[in-house]
Amino acid sequence: MAFLFYRNPFYPGLSLVSEVITMELHFEVTYEDAYREVYEMVKPKYKLFTAGPVACFPEVLAIMSVQMFSHRSAEAKAVHVDTLERLRAFLEADKGEIILFPSSGTGFMEAAVRNTVPRGGKVLVTVIGAFGKRFAEVVETNGRKAVILEKEPGKAIKPEELDDALKKNPDVHAVTITYNETSTGVLNPLPELAKVVQEHDKLLFVDAVSAMGGADIKFDDWGIDMIFASSQKAFGVPPGLAVAAVSERVFEIAEKMPERGWYFDLPRYKKFNATKKGVPSTPPLPQVLGLNVVLRIVEKMGGKKEWLGMYRKRSEMIREGVREIGLEILAEPGYESPTITAVVVPEGMRGVDVYNAMRERGFELAKGYGSVAEKTFRIGNMGYMTFEDIEEMLENLREVVEELRRK
Ligand SMILES: Cc1ncc(COP(=O)(O)O)c(C=O)c1O
DSSP, X not given: OEEEEEEOSSSTTOEEEEEEOOGGGTSXXXXXXXXXXXXXXXXXXXXXXXXXXXXXXXXXXXXXXXXXXXXXXXXXXXXXXXXXXXXXXXXXXXXXXXXXXXXXXXXXXXXXXXXXSOTTOEEEEEESSHHHHHHHHHHHHTTOEEEEEEOOTXXXXXXXXXXXXXXXXXXXXXXEEESEETTTTEEOOHHHHHHHHXXXXXXXXXXXXXXXXXXXXXXXXXXXXXXXXXXXXXXXXXXXXXXXXXXXXXXXXXXXXXXXXXXXXXXXXXXXXXXXXXXXXXXXXXXXXXXXXXXXXXXXXTSHHHHHHHHHHXXXXXXXXXXXHTOEESSOTXXXXXXEEEEEOXXXXXXHHHHHHHHHTTEEOEEOOGGGTTTEEEEEOOSSOOHHHHHHHHHHXXXXXXXXXXX
């Protein structure tokens, strides 16, 4: 038995002690070396402000270290059903089917396309950065056609632009939107865009990989057909699990779609939810446990509003701090992400210089990504962190930028 000491992010200053079951419980001391050797390779050295994977809640890490059990056991079924119900409440998706995929978030891009769009069929892909581009690639590599509506980095898609693109392309089967573009730190105006998609009666697929858990989602009200995310972002759980809410009409179309494959066959997941209270293949049980714990933390914190308020406050602190240092934020005003901030470096400085200098001081930020990689760096605020961590990071950032300016 070992003890894990950590700071509680919600009640800074309060130190908690939690018991975690470690390998020492299960193996002879001889094998502890194996654990130590690997631990030495990866032991935490930095405070994380990454784009994901992000730092996990200690309670999450603790539950993930329990001994494994069968994914068809009564215990696994109970956790599966409970996780679906908690996610349903969090996403306000009474009309949707909640699906857990044993994959990362990209798996749902593939599933969306293969289950609902016939080969050669068109999809309107809105692109405001690198992950919109990925969705287009997924469409194309699956033998479907991507019609692109692209904005320059830092900008969001506006409802009238989407309306115009749909008027020009009435033959598309579906529209994709990146809710939060992780490469530029821009939050698209999803409720307004969803309304436009509804008016054109198209399917709407939303990549909420870095939004879900940090930005509000009202699945039923907004009329979304599929919204998906990965465990390693705003929920603060290790990677390996993807989650989504899926509309009934997706299943109706999918049932008739030929060659939709096996692994990401959505109707198969719906059937397994109902009959087996699990998923068709073996799920990443530790991640499911971790997600369940996080959803309980949300509840104990006071609910979704309080939880999202924490995200808003973290991101506002970061943006304010960055502006005070004299740096520019890439996102256009009014569309700033609540989970990640892309910062533009001044002339003569490279984003990676800031990233490297911060690492030397013990802070892991995120490098710039995609077409803006060179001139930006990013500060994520997802997962486990305290407001004091943010203050400390900003103080160091100020010094780093001053040093780099003098060079
Ligand atoms: C907006 C967005 N979409 C998709 C992805 C891909 O997610 P995953 O790596 O979980 O497949 C990411 C990963 O960073 C992302 O930020």
